[in-house]
Amino acid sequence: MLEKTITSPRGTVHYWIARHRDPQAICLVFTHGLTANHLMFEHQVAYFKKHYTVITWDLPLHGASRPYMDFSFHHTATDLDAILAQENISAAVLIGQSLGGYASQQYALDFPEKVLAFIGVDTSPFGLTYYSQSDRFWLRQVEWMSRCYPHDQLLSAIAKGATHTKRGYDNMMAMLKPYGKTELCRIMGIAYASFLRENQDAAFKFPVLLTLGEYDKTGKVPQYNWAWAAKTRYPLKIIPSAGHNANVDNPVVFNAVVDDFLDQLP
Template sequence: MKGKELKTRRGIVYYWISRNKNPHTKCIVFTHGVTADHSMFEKQVEYFKQEYTVITWDVPLHGLSRPYSNFTYENCAHDLMRILDQEKVDKVILVGMSMGGYPSQEFAFRYAEKVEGFIALDTTPFGISYYSGLDIWWLKHIALLAKCFSKNALRKSMAKSVSRTKYSYDKMIEMLAPFTKSQIIEQMDIAYGTFTKENKDVSFSFPVLILLGEFDKTGKVNQYCQAWSKKEGYPLHIINNAAHFSNGDNPEQVNSEIQEFISKLGNYNV
């Protein structure tokens, strides 16, 4: 993966690309969850980089993409579009994990013509009807719970809650390590608070696949994914022996699901 940067007036956004020599190959964009970074997808990058062009990035306000002012998912979508323009990538398959599903859906909403398909990985949908008033209240105040933990306890609690394997736990601890407690809380507060402001009803004409860890107990992700699948008719596949960080807990099945989804894209009438 070659590290690059996109300079914006809000801050520098860092991304990594492995470009397949075949100019007609498909491009996969992996977008990580809150308080994480691009390395969350290292097991997917290793698997897919031989056959596809692969892009990962540190979402604004995360990883190396700090400082960053005026964080919104709309701005994230525009930044991603500029990255694709910079790399001369015409079409993408989006994979958004947890919070990463929000900039992915915002991008798909604004640049639908650029999207071949979307894989929603342990994330939740855009759509007003899915979230109750109480749901919105908790999303706005989720950082209050984090303040009750010490710095080390917060990191360990977050890593444990999203993982089922030692690899996922250790990876989450590694990604959290550079941040202070206040920075972690700030990321959570802004990420979820921004979602409540930008959430909207959307409709996608391209294929969508929902992947959900069998033991994903993060918030109401399980319930939201079930409701999303039922309302929109999107297939929902369960990742065995995996928690919220399912692509780390069971990368073999997640990679296989992504591969199969991509292989069938040409069969959809979009």
């Protein structure tokens, strides 16, 4: 993977690309979840770069893409579009895990003609009707509640809550390591506040696949996915022996599910 950057007045965003030798190869863009970074897709990069151009990136506020000012999902969409423009990629398949699914959906709303398909990985839907007043209230409390934990306990709680396997836990802990407690809590507060502010109803005309870890216990993510699938008729695939970071917990099954979906694209 070749590391590259794009820069705006908000900050510098880092991304990594493995370009397939076939210039007509489809591009897959993997976007990680909250407080993680591009390293959560190591198993996907190794598998899919054989047949696709693959891009991973550190979302603004995360990993190498910090410091960053004025975070919003509209800005993440603008940054991703700048990455694709810099690489002369006209359209891509978006694969977003958790918060990365929000960023992917926002990109799809802002640049629908540039999206070939969307794969949600233990993420949640854009749409006003999915979230109750209670849901919105508790999302606003995440930052101050997280501050109540000692730093080491907070890191362990996040990693345990997001994973089902030792591989997943170790990967999440490695991604959390660079963050101090104040920064970590602030990132969570900013991200959820942005979602509550920018969430809107969405209907996508391109193919969509939803995936969900069998043991995902992050908030109401399972309930949101079942409601999302029921309302839209998007296929929902359960990844066995996996938690919220399903692509890390069980990469073999996850990659096979994604591969099958990609094979069916026009």
